[in-house]
Amino acid sequence: MTTSQALPPTLAEIVNDFQELEERDRLTLLLEFSRSLPPLPERLTNHPELLERVLECQSPLFLTVESEKTENGEVVRLYFQAPPEAPTTRGFASVLFEGLDGLTAEEILAVPDDMPNQLGLTRAISPLRMRGMSAMLGRVKRKINSGLRPAA
Amino acid sequence: MPVAVESNEKFAAYAHPERLVSTQWLAEAIASGATSNGSLVVVESDEDVLLYETGHIPGAVKIDWHTDLNDDVTRDYIDGAAFALLAAAKGISRDTTVVVYGDKSNWWAAYALWVFTLFGHEDVRLLDGGRDKWIAEGRELTTDATAVTPSAGYPVVERNDAPIRAYKEDVLAHFGKPLIDVRSTEEYTGERTHMPAYPQEGTLRGGHIPTAASIPWARAAADDGTYRTREELEALYLGEAGLVEGDDVVAYCRIGERSSHTWFALKYLLGFDTVRNYDGSWTEWGNAVRVPIAVGTERGEVPGKN
Numbered sequence: 486m487t488t489s490q491a492l493p494p495t496l497a498e499i500v501n502d503f504q505e506l507e508e509r510d511r512l513t514l515l516l517e518f519s520r521s522l523p524p525l526p527e528r529l530t531n532h533p534e535l536l537e538r539v540l541e542c543q544s545p546l547f548l549t550v551e552s553e554k555t556e557n558g559e560v561v562r563l564y565f566q567a568p569p570e571a572p573t574t575r576g577f578a579s580v581l582f583e584g585l586d587g588l589t590a591e592e593i594l595a596v597p598d599d600m601p602n603q604l605g606l607t608r609a610i611s612p613l614r615m616r617g618m619s620a621m622l623g624r625v626k627r628k629i630n631s632g633l634r635p636a637a
Numbered sequence: 638m639p640v641a642v643e644s645n646e647k648f649a650a651y652a653h654p655e656r657l658v659s660t661q662w663l664a665e666a667i668a669s670g671a672t673s674n675g676s677l678v679v680v681e682s683d684e685d686v687l688l689y690e691t692g693h694i695p696g697a698v699k700i701d702w703h704t705d706l707n708d709d710v711t712r713d714y715i716d717g718a719a720f721a722l723l724a725a726a727k728g729i730s731r732d733t734t735v736v737v738y739g740d741k742s743n744w745w746a747a748y749a750l751w752v753f754t755l756f757g758h759e760d761v762r763l764l765d766g767g768r769d770k771w772i773a774e775g776r777e778l779t780t781d782a783t784a785v786t787p788s789a790g791y792p793v794v795e796r797n798d799a800p801i802r803a804y805k806e807d808v809l810a811h812f813g814k815p816l817i818d819v820r821s822t823e824e825y826t827g828e829r830t831h832m833p834a835y836p837q838e839g840t841l842r843g844g845h846i847p848t849a850a851s852i853p854w855a856r857a858a859a860d861d862g863t864y865r866t867r868e869e870l871e872a873l874y875l876g877e878a879g880l881v882e883g884d885d886v887v888a889y890c891r892i893g894e895r896s897s898h899t900w901f902a903l904k905y906l907l908g909f910d911t912v913r914n915y916d917g918s919w920t921e922w923g924n925a926v927r928v929p930i931a932v933g934t935e936r937g938e939v940p941g942k943n
Contacts, residue, residue, distance in 0.1 A: 516687050570740065572687035610686045611703035 496584030503604040519576035552633035577618040640734040650867035652908025672696040682749035683740040692778035717795040724791035738764035742862040747897040766863040803913035816849035817888040825851040827932040840923035844930040847937035850878040854895040889915035
């Protein structure tokens with residue numbers, strides 16, 4: 486059995502929400518997440534070169550991470566873009582956004598790589614499609630490790 | 638009770654016009670009540686497992702290529718008993734007319750149609766142009782859940798793979814007869830082992846099956862996702878690929894979905910009797926022990942004959 490104890494609180498809550506549902510309702514929840522993915526801020530839509538494509542996803546997904554200085558120190562802001570005809574990809578992106586946006590780099594890097602598997606979606610959406618989500622988390626971490634760009 | 642076949646000028650030129658329907662025909666069939674009386678079941682089959690839920694043709698049911706059609710344990714399609722349960726649950730009887738449509742120019746729809754054909758479902762048709770054309774024409778979509786009345790039952794029919802499905806051993810035995818590789822040029826030459834911008838599925842080697850002609854699947858489709866005309870398809874497959882009437886053909890891609898689209902064109906639009914889809918495709922061949930490959934733009938020689 487997997488555990489969500491090591492996850493940041495918001496992400497742990499999301500994982501619990503998924504785990505408490507029946508398999509088919511988990512898909513519905515993922516669909517709801519896909520609808521709540523916020524659009525990119527204008528400064529990024531006008532600068533596609535600042536976004537990076539995640540090739541492991543079946544549908545086009547672009548993401549970027551930025552650092553932001555706040556009262557609580559430096560935090561990481563996440564930005565994702567995926568087309569409406571790719572709801573599964575959008576749903577994954579939205580889970581990561583809600584669960585990780587605004588955390589510190591250390592907190593995000595500490596998220597276990599197998600976190601996506603804890604959502605209990607593997608059978609409902611197939612292992613191949615799950616790889617896209619793991620790739621997304623991996624890419625976020627890689628971008629943080631390679632040095633954050635301050636928000637424009 | 639099967640629904641009447643569509644007749645129009647474009648389809649009439651095809652060898653089996655009864656295998657295609659147009660968006661207009663489908664809209665009229667739905668309006669006439671064919672989906673409510675059980676004679677017609679519309680199936681959506683997409684790459685994205687949640688796309689159907691964002692809006693589908695009214696009354697359509699969803700069949701997912703991964704989670705519905707593949708066996709959980711064996712890397713294979715479901716068996717006759719599982720297919721019977723699936724079909725019945727979707728309101729399909731053995732004599733139901735099934736129309737399949739989907740995203741990405743019907744890749745997965747053609748794949749689902751091919752799986753229905755493995756079970757010998759007689760009347761299964763493809764919506765020419767698929768989901769995108771339906772949407773582009775401003776036709777109705779709904780997010781309302783389809784109220785499915787399960788069919789009275791679907792017989793347990795064991796899959797008959799041999800006529801339309803090739804295994805790796807069949808491909809080895811097929812050398813000397815035509816093969817069509819429908820992947821991108823970069824996949825064919827071996828520059829890359831997966832579709833541009835698609836997940837790497839762990840193929841060790843890049844290249845193609847020796848002697849295979851390269852005809853990327855999309856060349857069979859027009860800009861609106863419909864199949865090209867018979868004349869255009871003949872120029873492509875008889876002209877460019879060099880097929881001749883009566884040929885025994887095997888088509889393949891990476892996992893068998895894009896080649897289902899080409900299989901459909903060869904089998905039903907051009908009328909080749911013996912066309913098999915090699916669903917193991919490059920994911921199997923590119924990793925298999927003791928099989929030859931060819932690299933580069935040349936088709937290559939029949940192994941053992943050079």
